Amino acid sequence: MRPSGRHILEIEGVSKAYEQKDGSPLRVIDGFSASCMRGDKIVLMGRNGQGKTTMLKALLANAPGVEEKDVSVDSGW
Numbered sequence: 552m553r554p555s556g557r558h559i560l561e562i563e564g565v566s567k568a569y570e571q572k573d574g575s576p577l578r579v580i581d582g583f584s585a586s587c588m589r590g591d592k593i594v595l596m597g598r599n600g601q602g603k604t605t606m607l608k609a610l611l612a613n614a615p616g617v618e619e620k621d622v623s624v625d626s627g628w
Contacts, residue, residue: 565627
């Protein structure tokens with residue numbers, strides 16, 4: 552099998568927000584963009600509660616076998 556092209560993933564303008572108890576939106580991810588090439592290594596760094604797990608769940612929300620559907624991205628692709 553031949554490997555795919557060098558450019559394997561592009562994420563542009565991804566945003567995710569949750570509704571707070573007072574009804575106002577809490578933006579966890581706002582306008583995130585990234586481009587990954589074959590062989591790249593990716594690291595998500597940040598303090599607790601800054602959205603690392605939310606971002607991964609949102610990016611994988613439509614993947615086969617993922618049951619948590621309420622974390623899909625609000626905008627972007």
